[in-house]
Amino acid sequence: MAEKIPEWPGGHRGDVSTKLDLAPICDLPPRNAPHADCMRLQWWRKSQMTHLDGRHTASVRLVVIENPRVLGVVRISVGRDETTSPQRQREHIEHWCAGPSVLGTIVGWAEDLDVSGGVSPFKRPELGKWLNRRAGEFDVLCVWRLDRLTRRSRHFAELVDWCNEREKVVVSTSESLDLSTPMGKMFARIIAAFAEGELDTIQARSLDASRRLREGGAWFGGVEPFGYRFADRKEGGKRLVQDPVYAPLLRSLYERVVAGTPVNRLTKELNRQGIPTWRDHLRRESGRPTRNTLWTSKAISQALMNPRSAGYLLHKGEVVEGSDGRPVLITDEPILAVAEWERVVRALSVTGAPRTRSPSSPSLLTGVARCGLDGASLYVKRNTVKRAYKDAPDVYSSYMCRHAYSGAQRECRTAVGQEVLDLAVEQALLTCFAEDEVYERRETSKPALEEELRLVAGRLGRLEDDFTAGRYDGEGQEESYHRMHRRLAGKRTALTRQLEELPDVELIGTGRTFRELWAGKNLDERRSFLLDHDVRVLVWKTGRGLSDPHLKIEIPDVAYLRESAGLQGGRSAEPFIVDVNVPDDLRGVPVAEAIGREVISGPHPGIPS
The missing domain is CATH 1.10.287 (Helix Hairpins)
Incomplete structure (x- = not known):
């Protein structure tokens, strides 16, 4: 008993037997066709019938589709060849679809521009959408030539199997092939193999051209890197030139990063100012809509660490070398010099470094000043007192020995006013180095x-x-x-x-003195300077209040301090010692030898500052 097949959208198929096996054929012009438009879109349907005695018979019927729904497929690798332009491909497909023996309706276009023939049809941006999500909306897959569909034999075979399973027809308007016969399939595979060979040849030529461009320092493909735009070369290819807006921006980001500004702070500033990202800038310049993406710390770091910011030419992530072993440059005007790029890479590559926490009670001499009796560190103690007069402060800070009031060391009462001791140390430093000129150490x-x-x-x-x-x-x-x-x-x-x-480095004068350098440092930077250069301060207890201490200040390695701080001129490299209110037998004695020696309270001559 024959079964009624549901009506095909746009046409009628007729009655056939059960267990159908469908094989499409394409572009079979009748023998008497006066011109190419007289083509019949048809299938050979194989049907199988089971008789009561168990015998099986098969029959083949020819079914013609009327008014098929056609999906036009257009592809081009590079939009320069007029012979395969998208417009010409469209014209061929429209001419075939409007033929009197087809009278099809074009339901859509899968137009993939700048897409290689080596990409699978299922992964192409436009055609892939129709094959993967909209397969029920068309009956015919129509192309101008099979190589517009794919240039890979494997991809072609996958697509034909997909069409067979879903009762679709592949039509090529310029090649008449019957894919329902072994001979037609063989010719289709031969054409696909030739297309694949042509693709391999194209790729080989492209690779050779890219190699020549690389050796000549020309850009050979990809999106413009941050801060650069394309410019044509006389010898062919392109070079990079600085973008008038974003090249200075990248330069500014470099200067602030090497100066110590965190990248996340730069990210917030750029987003707050509403500056478009580099990709949005390119989209706007090319007339495309922007995506209003936000800056990220990762994007800024990648732009600064990209070797192209120093003018290097890259291939597969590696710097391209010339025949002489030197890196090939892609621009005549790099945004960053090589030394600057290496510097910012080092600055951004330091991750996981321990962060220094400021002490809970920040003071200049914490960890620097010590007790003269036992060498213990001094700490800052703040006392709240009743005001003696209207403008007097109600809080007094002083440095005290950490052994004061602690068990066996209860007799140690070393203490000195915080402002008094800080001022004495600063005056000692300025006495020694105030007018020394500061030089900047720069890498050669x-x-x-x-x-x-x-x-x-x-x-x-x-x-x-x-x-x-x-x-x-x-x-x-x-x-x-x-x-x-x-x-x-x-x-x-x-x-x-x-x-x-x-030499490794060279010294360049800045025109500033040490006094100006010291004035420009904050409290943490001053304290770090004293600790880094081993400045030593020794304090003894005094019975004359907190404002008239006995103390010794020593800079044991003046030469190292000058070299490290970039100072030129000044006094000799001998150790520098300042004694205030200490007896003659301790004057000029290094701090290490003076610890543990007692100083009797009383007037002692200090060294004038």
Whole structure:
């Protein structure tokens, strides 16, 4: 008993038997067709019937679809070839669909521009949507040529199987193939294989062109890196030039990061000011709608750490080297110099460093000042007192020995006013270094030369390995090898000689004095300066109040302090000692030898500051 098949959208199929097996064919023009429009869209339907005696018979019927729903498929890799332009492909598909023997309706277009033929049809941006989510909305998949569908034999076979399972027809308006027959399938596979071979040839040419562009320092594909725009070269290809807006922005970000500004603070400032991100800036410049994305700390760090900010050309994430072993530059005007880029990379690469916490009671000499009797550290104690007069402070701070009032050391009553001791130490420093000029230590080009030497040595090693492996055995290649080897070996020798003669750093005058440098530091920076340069302060107890202490101030290594702080000129490099209200037998004695010696209260001559 024959079963009624549901009516096909847009046409009628007729009655066939159960257990149908469908195989599509495409573009079969009748023998008497006067022109190409007289094509019939048809299927061979295989039906199977089971008789009462158990025998099976199969029959094949030809079914014609009327008014099919057509999905036009357009693809192009690069929109420069007029022969395969999207408009020409559309015209071919529309002409076929409007033919008197088809009279189909185009229900949509899957138009993929700048998409390689090596991409699977199921993964293409537009066609993939129709195949994966809208398969029930069309009957025919129509292309101008099969290579517009795919250039991979494997992808073509997958698509044909997909169409067979879902009763779809693949139509090529320029190639007449019957995919229901073994011969038609064979020819379709041959065409797909030729298309795949053509794709391999195109890719080989593209790779060779990219290699030549890389060697010539030309840009060979991708989105403009942060702060750069494209500019055409006379020799072909493109170079990078600075963007007038975002190149200065990147420069400003670099200066603030190396100055110590946290990246997350920069992120908040950019978002608060409403400055578009780099990608939104490119979209706006090209006339596309922006996405209003926000700045992130990761995006700023990646832009600064990108080697392209220093002008380097990259390929697959690696810096491209020329035949001489040196990095190839992609721009004549890098936003950052190589030394600056290396500096910001070092600054941003320090992660997980312990953060220094400010003491709960911040003071200049915490950890610096010690008790003269036992060498114990002094701490800051704040006392609230009744005001003696109207403008008098109600809180007094003093440095006290941590052993005061603690068990066996109860007799130690060393104490001195905080402001008095801080002022005495600052005056001692300024006495020694006030008018010394501050110099800035700047790295010379030595790090860049070391990196260049490393690249040259690497290039020379690879060249020798290639020679050993026999890659220069061809005619005339050995002479080329020896020529490159002599050039690279000579460059390595010259760089080694330069590095031996070049200092690591150079000092450049800033025009400021140590007095100005000290005035510009905050409390934590001043305290760190004293600790880093081993400034020592020793205090003895006094019976004359907190404002007239016995103390000794020592800078044991003046030469190291000058070198570390970048100071030039001033006094000799001998240890510097200041004694205030100490007896003659302790004057000039280093702090380490003075600890434990008692000072009797009374007037002692101090060294004038």
